[in-house]
Amino acid sequence: MSRRSTWLAWLLLAIYIASVIAAVVLEVANGSQDTQPVTDTAALLLAFTAFMVMGALIVAHRPGNAIGWIFSAIALLAITGALAEEYGRYAYLTRPGALPGAILASWFSSWAWFPTIALALVFTVLLFPTGRLLSPRWRPVAGLAVVDTAAITVLAALQPSLTMTGDRQVPNPIGVAAVGNPEQTTIGSALLSLLVLLAVVASVSLIIRFLRSRGDQRQQVKWFAFACVLLPLVTLGDVLPTTVGNVFFALLVSFLPVAAGIAILRYRLYDIDRLINRTLVYGLLTALLAGVYAGLVLGLGQAFGGLGAEPPSWAVGAATLAVAALFQPARRRIQGMVDRRFNRRRYDAVKTIEGFRVRLREQLDLDALSAELLGVVDQTMEPTTVSLWLQPHARVFRDHGDAVPHHPAARSAGASRSRLSGL
Numbered sequence: 001m002s003r004r005s006t007w008l009a010w011l012l013l014a015i016y017i018a019s020v021i022a023a024v025v026l027e028v029a030n031g032s033q034d035t036q037p038v039t040d041t042a043a044l045l046l047a048f049t050a051f052m053v054m055g056a057l058i059v060a061h062r063p064g065n066a067i068g069w070i071f072s073a074i075a076l077l078a079i080t081g082a083l084a085e086e087y088g089r090y091a092y093l094t095r096p097g098a099l100p101g102a103i104l105a106s107w108f109s110s111w112a113w114f115p116t117i118a119l120a121l122v123f124t125v126l127l128f129p130t131g132r133l134l135s136p137r138w139r140p141v142a143g144l145a146v147v148d149t150a151a152i153t154v155l156a157a158l159q160p161s162l163t164m165t166g167d168r169q170v171p172n173p174i175g176v177a178a179v180g181n182p183e184q185t186t187i188g189s190a191l192l193s194l195l196v197l198l199a200v201v202a203s204v205s206l207i208i209r210f211l212r213s214r215g216d217q218r219q220q221v222k223w224f225a226f227a228c229v230l231l232p233l234v235t236l237g238d239v240l241p242t243t244v245g246n247v248f249f250a251l252l253v254s255f256l257p258v259a260a261g262i263a264i265l266r267y268r269l270y271d272i273d274r275l276i277n278r279t280l281v282y283g284l285l286t287a288l289l290a291g292v293y294a295g296l297v298l299g300l301g302q303a304f305g306g307l308g309a310e311p312p313s314w315a316v317g318a319a320t321l322a323v324a325a326l327f328q329p330a331r332r333r334i335q336g337m338v339d340r341r342f343n344r345r346r347y348d349a350v351k352t353i354e355g356f357r358v359r360l361r362e363q364l365d366l367d368a369l370s371a372e373l374l375g376v377v378d379q380t381m382e383p384t385t386v387s388l389w390l391q392p393h394a395r396v397f398r399d400h401g402d403a404v405p406h407h408p409a410a411r412s413a414g415a416s417r418s419r420l421s422g423l
Contacts, residue, residue: 005063009056012072016052019079020045026086030094039243043250044078050254051075054261062264066131067124071257074119081112088162092170103162103173110163110172111156118149118195125202125228129220129263134205141205145198152191155182203228220263222272226279227259280338285331289323296322 027041052075058068084105091102122145126133133142159182160175182188210221234252237245262268300315370388377386 002063006060009059009068009072012059012076013052013056016049016075016079019076019083020049023079023083023086026083026090030086030089032086032089039246043246044082046250047253048075048078051257052079054257057261058264062131064131065129065264066127067129067260067264068131070119070124070127071260074116074124077112077116077119081109081116084112085109093168103170106162106170107157107172107174110159111153114153114156115149118145121199122149122195122202124260125199125206128206128224128260129217134209138205141198141201145195145202148191148194148198152182152188152195155179155185155188155191216266216269219269219272220266222276223259223263223269224256226272226276227256230255277338281331281335284334284338285327288330288334289326292326293319293323 024041032041051071055068055071055073055075058065059072060068062068087099088102088106088109091097091099091105123142126138126142126145133139158172158174158176158179160172160177160179161169162172162175163169179185180188182191206221206225210218210225213221230252234249237249239245240248296319297316300318301312374386374388
């Protein structure tokens with residue numbers, strides 16, 4: 001089963017790569033890059049390639065997990081839908097009659113996006129990370145999502161006309177006049193609204209799964225939730241230059257399957273806490289320093305250059321120096337605030353170790369020091385078991401190299417083992 005799944009995973013990846021190459025060739029032949037920026041196409045390709053690669057890896061290593069198959073289906077539906085659209089445009093407009101099956105390709109591209117959206121927004125969230133529902137109580141939600149997706153897909157497949165490019169329409173051989181465009185009819189709008197509602201319900205199931213989870217599964221959900229929380233930032237691409245905005249969009253969307261793959265394959269699983277911590281710290285730090293810089297430049301510019309005038313160069317330099325001077329102090333303060341509020345265990349552990357370091361300088365009783373050391377390890381690391389071995393030596397050395405007799409308590413403690421719940 002594992003070998004067959006591995007071969008199938010790489011076969012799906014090969015089909016995806018071939019589809020990408022064919023779609024790019026047809027897009028160039030159709031001149032689509034003249035109406036759509038190349039960076040838009042590159043951003044979408046990067047995002048769906050991330051879904052395909054992570055889907056193939058999950059299928060190869062965890063064939064029983066449905067998430068790998070869902071990711072592969074998302075990528076294949078998206079790229080084959082885009083390929084079919086370019087194929088139909090080439091056969092109808094660029095070189096009419098040059099290729100067979102143009103109407104079939106246009107028909108497929110008219111409905112392929114609906115199951116893609118449903119798989120991404122509903123089923124991925126509903127089944128992550130185990131590939132199974134949270135409990136049998138969620139089966140009606142999954143069943144309703146299947147029915148809703150099938151209904152909107154059928155309506156799209158039966159619409160009376162197919163859009164080629166711009167306003168160019170071609171008749172659908174199996175179209176039904178009464179159906180209409182599903183995005184413009186009342187029934188189609190209701191089905192799409194229901195799909196959005198089901199995506200919200202699926203998100204609630206993920207929250208419940210996180211609250212109930214412990215250990216590895218909790219870290220898995222953290223990875224996926226962190227990627228989902230970052231997704232709304234794609235709206236910032238609208239205020240950025242086109243190329244930068246497209247790269248920003250591609251990276252954020254690509255991080256979703258990558259985070260899911262890391263979680264399912266359990267690669268560096270527990271690094272998510274550090275990643276969340278650093279994101280909070282440097283996100284807040286960037287916002288603070290940007291606000292200080294903008295405030296200083298605008299304030300000094302208004303005071304010395306007049307309202308609406310360009311701020312003097314010395315004001316920009318002064319604001320830059322102020323931000324540079326504030327960087328380290330602000331980073332330390334924000335790091336401490338984040339640790340106190342969002343990573344209390346790490347904050348308490350650091351405080352415990354700092355307190356132990358201070359007492360270590362004043363403690364001379366080896367037995368008391370040993371017990372305190374075991375307590376600090378147990379409190380900060382929370383291991384399963386912890387043991388302390390004190391190896392007796394004839395002589396120990398001070399930092400400056402003078403030999404002194406070993407503390408007698410160490411010799412008596414050498415053969416003993418103190419055990420707590422720890423290491």
